[in-house]
Amino acid sequence: MEADKLPFPFFIASPDDCISYCNEFFRHSLSIAEIDHMYIRDVFESWVELRGGQLIHGSYQNKDCIFIKSRLPDSEEIVYIGTFSSELTSLIEELREAKRVNWELDATIENSYDGIYITNKEGITIKTNSAIERLTGIPKEYYIGKKVDALMKRGILKNSVTHQVLEKKRSVSLVQQNFLGKEVLLTGNPVFNEEGEIQSIVTNIRDLSELNDLQSALLEANQLNNSYKKEIERLKGRSYGAKDVVIRSKVMKRVYDTASRISNVDATVLILGETGTGKDVLARYIYDQSDRIRSGDLIKINCGAIPPDLLESELFGYEAGAFTGASTKGKAGMFEMADKGVLFLDEVGELPLQLQVKLLRTLQEQEVQRIGGTRPKKVNVRIIAATNRNLKEMVLNGDFREDLFYRLNVIPISIPPLSDRKDEILPLAEYYLELKNSQYRVHKKLSSGLKEFFYHYTWPGNIRELANLIERMVLITDEDNLLLSHLPAEYKNKNGEAIEVNEMMTLKQAAELAEEKVLQLAVKKYSTTYELAEALDTSQPTIVRKLKKYNLNFMNKE
Incomplete structure (x- = not known):
């Protein structure tokens, strides 16, 4: 046949893909002597139809061939005319890859939650996605082929970000309300060709009204979540949010649970306990947990540390020239300073009787009058009082007014001594040790023997004594490991041993x-x-x- 002389592969196959004839070029190129009557897919390792089957890509032992498929006239047989050109095969592969990339790009654009709107440099819409239907209520097909100017005339767009991108040749963002009343953010980005000219503009459309609603809902949920967390922690009694508070014993968990429950009422609190048990820490905790922390200060006064003749002016203030040595401008007292906040009267049992009368009147009438003043001033102050004395006994002895006692004793809270809270002794010791290590930049540790002494010691000075002892040992001891032998002399017997009865003696x-x-x-x-x-x-x-x-x-x- 004349086809034997053709300089490119040529073969004929039956409808069931059985090869009935091939030329010498084809036979020589594949190096197969007996190729007649073989099936196409037995010859080629890969046989892929392209463009609806009109174009075929076949491969055999790393040789790629492109065939054009056509039917013989007046016959069922099919003719395949091809080429082994690697360049053409490469173009076919690039076309296939470009088709795949284009499909992925189309899928990405279509599945974007934001609206995507693409125009050419003349402002004509060439592509958009289904999200724009949600934003405008108009089918996406309507936009294709429409100019931005026409959409603005129809009222679909108010401002054109496309025009601004073409003018400024850079990304442009603007916020506007569309014709449905939705607030949207439009961001247009230019796409440049190889000559640096704008070829198209891609506009991203984001629904801000949905984001605003979500942000409001998130803020509300966070606020609710915080209130839930605070309530859960309060109920569990695990974290009280107060500085210098270490709580392990059940009795102290009850104390702080009570303090949490009464933190936002205005009733007077009377904290009872020995010196050093942490009455001032509990008062600070009640203030920190209350709403008054946002409206006023916590003002503390130690009624036993100020001379009686000065205590009245400190509590109630004085007017200018009220007494010799008084400031010419006068001075506000603790009650005025604590307005809308909390006044902490520490050691309230030390108040002189004459001041107890004035304090009672102030608590009853919620107003204060400065020394030398003529007009009382209304104050909104919550009182927290504390004492290490037995006020009931003082009332019986005539040292404390009974009416003032009952005015203060609305919510009594008793803090037990440290000796009754042994579960907290070692955690407190570790806490204060860590505090002093950080303060003095050292690395002291408690030995097991010292820990045992701390646990069994009665701590008449309570937490304050424990904290002071640890600070003292940290400062005066050279070694990093604190031992029983490092205890101060007053904690040892005459033989220099720590005072404890844990062995037989007479x-x-x-x-x-x-x-x-x-x-x-x-x-x-x-x-x-x-x-x-x-x-x-x-x-x-x-x-x-x-x-x-x-x-x-x-x-x-x-």
Whole structure:
């Protein structure tokens, strides 16, 4: 046949793809001697139809061939005429890849939640997506072929970001309301060709009204979530949000749970407890948990630390020239300073009787009058009082007014001594150690023996004594590991050992050990041997003799 002389592959196949004839060029190119009567897919490793089957891409042992398919006249047989050109095959692959990329791009645009609107440099719409129907209520097909100017005339667009991009040759954003009343953000971005000219403009359309609604809902949900978290933490009693608070015992969890529940009422609180138990910390916690933290300050005054003749002016203030030495401008008292906030009256049991009367009147009438003043001033102050004294006993003895006691004792909260909260001794010790390590830039640690001493010690000074002892040991001890031997002298017996009864000894030794410890505590609290004798129910000569025996004196007081 003449086809044998053709310089390109040529073969004929039956309708069932069985090869009935091929030319020498085809046979030589594939290096197959007996190719007649073989099926096409037995010859080619890959046989892919393109463009509806009119174009075929076949491959055989890394040889690629492109065939054109046509039917013989007056016959069922099919003719395949092709070329082994690698360049043409490469173009076919590029076309296939471009088709795939174009499909992915179309899918990305179509599935975007934001509206996407593409125009050419003349402002004619060439592509958009279905999201624009949600934003405008108009089918996306309507926009295709429409000019931006025509859409503006119809009122579909108010301002054209396309025109601004063409004018400024850069990205442009603007916010506007569309004809449906939705607030949208339009961002137009230019697409440049190789000559640096704008070829098209891609506009992204975002519905801001939905975002605004979502933001409002998120803010509301966060506020609700925060209130839930706060309430859950309050109920669990695990985190009280107060500085210097370490809570492990059930009794203290109840104390702070009560404080949480009454933090936002205006009733007066009376905190009872020994010195150093943390009454001021609890007062700060109640203030921090209350709404008054946003409207006023927490003002603290120690009623036992200020001389009685100055206490009145500190509490109630004075007018200019009210007394000798008074400021010419006058001075606001603690009540005025605590207006809309909280006034913490620490050691309220030390108030003189004459001031108790004025305090009672202020609490009853919610108004204060300065010394030398003629007009009272309304104040909105919540009172938190604290004392380590037995106010009921003071009332019976006539040292504290009964009416003032009941005015203060609306919500009494008792803080137990540290000796009744042993679960908190070691956590508090670790807390204050970490605090002082950070403050003084050291790395001290508590030995197991010292921890055991801390746990069994009675802590007459409560948390304040524990904190002061740890700070003292951190400062005066050279070694990083704090031991029993590093304890100050007053915490040791005459043999230099830490005071504790955890081994067998004679009753006389135990009695002397206890006697020495009691005297150590007494010389800290009282100033004369007569006061010690009265407090310990013994004679003054006996006290003098015992102090000499144990080498104790009032000069040892801190």
